[in-house]
Amino acid sequence: MTAKRILIGACILTCAALVGLFLTFYERYTEERDLGFGPEARRNPFLAAEQYLADIGLLPRQADNISVLQGLSPNTTLYISSSSQVYNSTKAEALINWVEQGGHAIVVAYTGDFDSDAERGENRDWLLEELDVSIEEGHGHFELEETLEQLLGEDAVLTPEQSPADAMREHNRQIDERESEADAKTEPEEEEKPRNPSVDPEDLVTLPTDNGDEIQLYLNASHLLYHPAFDDSNITDGPVFYAKVWRDDTAVPFMQFERGSGVITLLTDATLWQSRRIGHFDHAYFLQLLAGGDEFVFLTRPRFDSLPQLARQYGAEFFIAGALALLAWLLLHGRRFGPLQPAPEVTRRSLLEHISACGHYYWQDDQCEALLRGYRGELLRRLAATDLSATQKHNLCDKLSASTGLDERVLVATLWGKPPSTEESFTEHMRNLQRIEAVL
Structure with missing residues (x-):
């Protein structure tokens, strides 16, 4: 037996021993990490709502212009993310005519920031004018609480006395304590996070259902809806149903109108059914109760990807195309046949x-x-x-x-x-x- 064969045999035995040791001591480890919303969910804030409606048998789809009314059947639910999309009296009249034929429109009242009442008057809301509805200031604590919960997570407990910086430091301290406790335990126990944010029960809206149950909603009450029928019982075309946040409120965050054979539902909360909030309380079930017919159309504003997103999405194609163009240019200018010709004379002869x-x-x-x-x-x-x-x-x-x-x-x-x-x-x-x- 030669030395070469001995060396080959030793290498084979060594590899077999390493494989055996790996298979003996190898232990599979699985870890789940929450990376947040994916690209499709970031582009479409109502993706979770669409998937939920599809699971219960409806046909959800997206639209970006009020002209979609021309092709909608009366047995359809139309969600309009902002009443400003009904941008003139003709569109408002067309929407009401479609509702009178049996359609159901869910409209979020536009509550944009205006510096004065004069500026609000210049930007007319044609649909709210047709329904004789006005916008009033409501409770202003929702936005801060929602923003901090979005940053800190659903398990963050916030108090009115805490500033955002104090809340962030307290949240980080709690995370450090949980990590230290998890390292000390041999078998860490998984804690289930609460589904609903921690809010005051007085801020919840409770609505009855047809089967006698009640549903709870956490609506953004920073702006509220007001109709003269709240103070004048002689008005006949007022809302047929509405809900208050607090009993002493003069305006409401939610109301419904009957027009012909259809219904118009007005809301002031534009994020109620977005992906980050549809799982809270009974928001998803409330959407199911409002959705009727076979089709549900989300009429939202067109959303375009930002320049950094486009760069990340098409960066590889851009650089590959640039490299190919550079290679083609080098091949074009680098080829020649025969010896180089002398440079032509630039001076004129006598x-x-x-x-x-x-x-x-x-x-x-x-x-x-x-x-x-x-x-x-x-x-x-x-x-x-x-x-x-x-x-x-x-x-x-x-x-x-x-x-x-x-x-x-x-x-x-x-x-x-x-x-x-x-x-x-x-x-x-x-x-x-x-x-x-x-x-x-």
Whole structure:
């Protein structure tokens, strides 16, 4: 047995021993962590309500404009998250006509922040005007309590004397104590958190049901609804049902109107059925009681993702597309065939260089013979020597020799000789023709 086989066998035995030890001492551990709402729940605050209605047999869906009324059947429940979405008298009249045919509209009255009554009057609420309903200030402690509960959790117990900073410090101290107690125990006991927030029973609204039971609601009473029928019993088109938070209130957070065969339910609490509050008290059951028919439409304002959310959602695609575009650009500008060409000259050449370059081009292109033939024919025409005998040519050469100083043989070769075959002879012929032309 060689040393190599011994080494391989030892490695196999070691791996088998490690696997056996892992399987012997391995213990599965499961831990649940609450990471909060997912992306879909953050985009749709009524996701829990939609799932609840779907479980009880209804067909929930979303809409973002009051024009959805044109396609709704009377056997439908329409939830309008803000009465400001009924933005003119025509839409308010259309909504009431649809309710009179048998529809059920659940409308949250718009209680936006206005600096003065004049500003509130400029922003008219057409639906509330049709129902002769006005908005009044209510109890202002709900918002602080709800915000702290959202931050600290449902098990936070808040007192009116505590400031938000004191409540946060107290909550952190309780968390540290629970963690210390859990570390001291060998088997920590799981404590079930209460489903409902800790509120004063006087702040709860109790409503009767058809089967004789009662339901409890925790409504935001920072703004309340008022109708003149509360003080005048002679008004016949007032609300048929309403509920007060406290007995001495002159306005209510919830009321219902009958119009024709349908019902209009008015609320001042826009978060009652949102995902973070629908599980409190009997809010979900209250929604089930109000929902009738086969379809439930949530008419909410359009919600768009913020820039950081879009960046997280499409960041990978953006960088991949950018990397591919950069790679394509590098491939486009990085490819070449053959050696690099010299850089072109940017300076202009002189006139003599231009003439020299043209002459070399004509010579290489065999065009100099035609140039010489045309120049020679023009001189012979001017000398009237196109058709001369030998004696006449001799006499003409004598005259030209006397005036130009050229030899007679040179004159004969220039005027009637063969075309030159070299650059030097061509240049000499052209110079002689120019001397002859100069004496004419």
